[in-house]
Amino acid sequence: MEKRVLILAFLFIIISCSSSSNSDDDNTIDDVTVNEITYTASLEVISNPERGFMHSWSVNSEGTPLNLVTLNSLKNENVTIILRLYYLEAFKDSDLSTAQLDLIKTDFERLREAGIKCILRFAYNDDQSETDAPLNIIQTHLDQLKPIFQDNADVIAFVQAGFIGSWGEWHTTTNNLTTTENKKAVVNKLLEVLPEEIKIQLRTPLYKQEVFDYTTAIDASVGYGSSDIARVGFHNDCFLASPDDYGTYQNVTIEKSFISNEALFVPTGGETCPPSGIPTASCATADTEMALLKWTYLNLDWYGPVLNVWRDNSCFDDFQRELGYRLLLKSASLQYEANSNENFELNLVVDNAGFAPVYNKKNAFLIFKSTTGETTYKKALDFDVRKVIPAVNYELNESVSLSGIPAGEYNLFLKIEDSHETLANRPEYSIQLANSNVWDSIEGYNKLSHTLTIN
Template sequence: MNINIRILLLTLTCLVYSSCSSSTTNPEEEVVDEKINKISYTASSEVISNPERGFMHSWSVSSEGAPLNSVTLESLKSENVTLILRLYNLASFKNSDLSTAQLDLIKTDFERLRAAGLKCVLRFAYNENQNDSDAPLSIINGHLDQLKPIFTDNADVIAFVQAGFIGSWGEWYYTTNNLTTLANKKAVVTKLLEVLPKEIKIQLRTPLYKQEIFDYSTAINSSVGYGTTDIARVGFHNDCFLASTDDYGTYQNVTIEKSYISNEAFFVPTGGETCPPSGVPTASCNTAETEMALLKWTYLNLDYYGPVLNVWRNNSCFTDFQKKLGYRLLLKSAALKEEAIVDGSFQLNTILRNDGFAPVYKIKNTFLVLKSVSTGVLYKKSLSLDIRKVIPNNNYELDEIVSLEGIPVGNYELFLKIEDQSEDLAGRVEYSIQLANTNTWDSSTGLNSLSHLLSIN
C-alpha cells in the first residue's frame, strides 16, 4: 500500500476513535497494584511502666531534711512505679526566705529523680497538723520566686504540681492567714502558674475552686484544652477518693461536678489518694473502676489508705488498676506498603487505641524510625501526631505521609518512637512510652516495632 494512503487511513482512524496519542504505552511499564501488608497487633496483658502515670509512692520531708534515697528510688522499677509525690514541709520558713540548705535539698531530690528515671508530683505546705499555722501570702509569693529557677531547670521531671501552700498539708483548708478567700486562692494559683514553665499543669483540691477562680462552670473544650492558657493548665487532685458520698467535701453537687471533671480531664489531670471511708462501704473493684474511668484518674497514692488498697488487692483488681491508671496506648492494626522509592514518601497508616483511664497530658515527640536490616543504622522521621489526642476507649487513626528523603536504598524495619519533649530525656528509654502490645517493645532503644519490613528501591 502506498505510504501516503497509509498515513491517510491512520489519520481517519484517529479522528473516528479519538484515541491518538503522541506517545505509546509499553504493557510491561504499566503500574501494578502496590503490595499492602495488613497487620493485626496483639494486646499485651502485662503491667507496663510508663512515665507520668500509675500508682505512686509518697514521701514527705521536713524543712532542710534528708533528700530522697537513690537506692530506694532505683528499687521502684520492680514495683512498676515511675512517679512519686514529694511533699515539702516548709514549717521553718513561715516568716522568712527559704534557706540555701532547703533549696539544695530540693535540687538534690531532682538530681536523684532524674538519675533513677522517675518523675514527681510536687506539693508544698507549711504544716502537717490542722492546729498549726500556715504562711502569709507575701511569704508564699517570695518562696515561689525562689523556687522558680529550680522549676525551670527541672521542668522535664515534674509531672504535675498540686497547688499546696494554703492550710494544713497544703490542702487548702484550716488556714490561719485568711488564705481561703477567693482573692487569696486566686493569687496563689496565678503566682504558681507564673513561676512554673508553661508545659506544667497544676491541680486544685476541688472542682469548685477552679470554677470560682476562673469564673466559669462549663468544661473547657479542645480549642482551649490543648493550649497553654492558665485555665488549660489547672486540673484536680482528690485526697479522699471514694471515702464518702461527697469525698469529704470534695464535691458540693456530686453528679454535676463529676461530669464537669470527666469532661475537663480530657485535657487536665486527675489524681490523688484514698482515705478512711465514712458513711459508705469500702469501694469495691467495680465502684472504683467506674469512678476512675469517669474521672480519668492518672495516678493514685500507694501509701494511703492501706485498707482500701488491700480490698482491691484481695479482690484481684489491683493489677488491673496498675495497667489502667493514666494512659495505656497500644497498636490495633496497620495497612502499610511494602515498597517505596528512594527519596520518595511512605504512607503510615495505623490504628492506635488507649485502654487506660486517661489520656497523655504532656506533649511528646513522635517519630517513624526506619532501621536498616543490613547496617542497623536508624533514620528518624518526625510525625505530626499529638499523642494527647489518643483519648480513652477510642480508636485513633494515625495517617501521615512521611518523607523518605536522605534514606538510602535498602530494606528497613519500621518502629514508632514516642519520647519525652525534653532534649535531656529524649534518649532515655525510661521516659519513652511503651505500647501495650506483645513482642513489639525494644527495651534497649525505646522503640515500638510495627512488625513491618519496607523495601526502598
C-alpha cells in the same frame, strides 16, 4: 502482502485493547504491595512515665533527700512517679534557706538519675492546730523556687497547688488564704513561676471554677492550648471515701461530670481515705469512678485497707494497667515499597485502653532501621499523642518524607519520647505500647512489624 499487514495490524489493536482491559488486575497486584497488620494487645503491667500507682514521701525543712537506692528499686513495683511533699515549717516568716533549696535540687538530680518523675506539693504544716504562711511569704518562696522549677521541668510531672492550710490541702488556713482573691493569687503565682508546659492541680473542682470564674468545662479548642485555664487540673485526697469524698464535691453529679469532661485535657489523681458513711469501694465501683474521672495516678501509701480490698479481689493488677494512659496499636496498612525522595504513607490505628489520656506533650518519630546494620533514620511526626483519648480509635495517617534515607531495606518503629532534650534518649521516659513483642527496651522503640524497601 497488504492483506497480511492489515491482519497483523488488526491483531495488534486487539492485543492492545486486551492489555488495557486488564487495568483492574493491576490494581489487584498493587493491593498486594500493602501490608495489612493486626496487632495483639498485651496484658503486661507496663511502667510508663507520668502515670500509675505512686508512692508519697514527705520531708520536713532541710531534711534528708530522696534515697537513690530506693528510687532505683521502684521499677520492681512498676512505679514511675512519686509525690514529693516539702514541709516548709521553718520558713513561715522568712526566705527559704540555701540548705532547703539544695535539698530540692538534690532530689531532682536523683529522680532524673533513677528514671522517675515527681508530683510536687509544698505546705507549711501537717496538723490542723498549726499555722500556715501569709500570702507574701508564699509568693517570695515561689520566686525563690522558680529557677529550680525551670532547671528541672523535665522530671516534674505535675504540681499540686499546696501552700494553703494544713497539708497544703486548702483548708484550715490561719492567714485568711481561702478567700477567692487569695486562692487566685496563689494559683496565678504558681502559673507564673512554673514552666508553661507544667500543669497544676487544685483540690476541688469548685476551686478552679472560683479562680477562673466559669462553670462550663473547657473543650478541645482550649484544652490543648497553653492558656492558664488549660493548665489546671484536680487532685482528690479522699477518693471513694464518702458520698462527697469528704467535701471534695458540693454538687456531686454535676461536678463529677465537669471533671470527666475537663480530664480529657488536665490531670486527675490523688489518694483514697478511710471510708465514712459508705462501704469500702468494690473493684467495680472503683473501676467505674476511675474511668469516669480519668484517674492518672493513685497513692500506694494511703489508704492501705482500701487498696487491700482491691488486692484481695484481684483487681489491683487491672488498675496498675489502666491508671493513666495505656496506648496500643490495633492495626496498620503499610506499603512494602517506596521510592527514595518521595513519601511513605503511615497508616496506623491506635487505641487507649487506660482511664486517661497522656497530659504532657511528647515528640513522636517514625524510625527507619536498616536490616543490614544498626544505621537508623528518624523522621518527626505531627502526631499529638495527647489526642488518643480512652476507648476511641485514633487514626494516625501521615505522609512521611523519605528524603535523606538511602535505598535499602528498613524495619519500621514508632518512638514516642519525652519532649525535653535531657530525657529524649532515655528509654524509661519513652512510651511503651501495650502490644505483645513490640518493645525495644534498649532504644525505647515500638516495633511496627513491617519492613520497607526503598528503591
